[in-house]
Amino acid sequence: MKTNQPTVQTVTITADTAGQRIDNFLRTMLKGVPKSMIYRVLRKGEVRVNKKRIKPEYKLEDGDIIRIPPVRVAEREESVVSAKLDKVAALEHCILYEDDHILVMNKPSGTAVHGGSGLSFGVIEGLRALRPDAKFLELVHRLDRETSGVLLVAKKRSALRSLHEQLRLKTMQKDYLALVRGQWQSHCKVVQAPLLKNVLQSGERIVRVDAEGKPSETRFKVEERFEFSTLVKASPVTGRTHQIRVHTLHAGHPIAFDDRYGDREFDQQLEQTDLNRLFLHAASLRFEHPSTGETMRVEAPMDKTLHRCLTVLRAQKS
CATH class of the missing domain: 3.30.2350.10 (Pseudouridine synthase)
Known part of the structure; x- marks a missing residue:
């Protein structure tokens, strides 16, 4: 019998996550949930911000309180992550530096940076499984699957914005x-x-x-x-x-x-x-x-x- 039934979540928006659209925020929060389902719960009013219905394009503000309904994460993704537990554990040894804002790792050759293009699992999915309490983990840049070496990950949206600006300015x-x-x-x-x-x-x-x-x-x-x-x-x-x-x-x-x-x-x-x-x-x-x-x-x-x-x-x- 499964005990990990999804429950209602209440999330308070901080300055770090303010400014993004609610649909994009939910896609980050609900990894593995199809986009169609996210838009369905938004359309049906099951997602509430400050106890009110909102549209997918609503931009979050500092202090907003979001009610997220119980949504089951795709079991396929759960099984993929659990099947890769050894790889996930190995990623811990690849971390070169970490603080509250960034994580830098030495990506192994042969590991994709993210799932997609026929790959359901990559470094970022592994790091999220390794750091389940991290509210935000996003790639700053990418490396080809066969390329090894330094890979930078942001642990806050503000950090991601700053690092992307450095990339833009070269x-x-x-x-x-x-x-x-x-x-x-x-x-x-x-x-x-x-x-x-x-x-x-x-x-x-x-x-x-x-x-x-x-x-x-x-x-x-x-x-x-x-x-x-x-x-x-x-x-x-x-x-x-x-x-x-x-x-x-x-x-x-x-x-x-x-x-x-x-x-x-x-x-x-x-x-x-x-x-x-x-x-x-x-x-x-x-x-x-x-x-x-x-x-x-x-x-x-x-x-x-x-x-x-x-x-x-x-x-x-x-």
């Missing part, structure tokens, strides 16, 4: 490490190439350099040279989908083990290194703390697979 510094094919030319310090995103029938996203695309810029610096490859630091100025992967390809140096934009022959040359994943790692992130204003720089160590690859390549050099 004051947040992101540095990635990528192992690319061949000898990167030292004089190639910036790649500026417009990127156009296409979505295939399968739902897969493919990005290419195209004059009709959005302006995109990545800065590069050679970190280490090997016999047939180069370790580069890539610092994206803009934040387009697959930007670093497509810009390295455009420069003639695709990233190792890139299943969309890579070079199979190059991957085979790395066979002795046991590399089996995209060699793209978000190594560090510099930003202004949304509450204290302090400049923070968080570094994420590479996983064992990337470390071993570089160790073998260094041994081959000597």
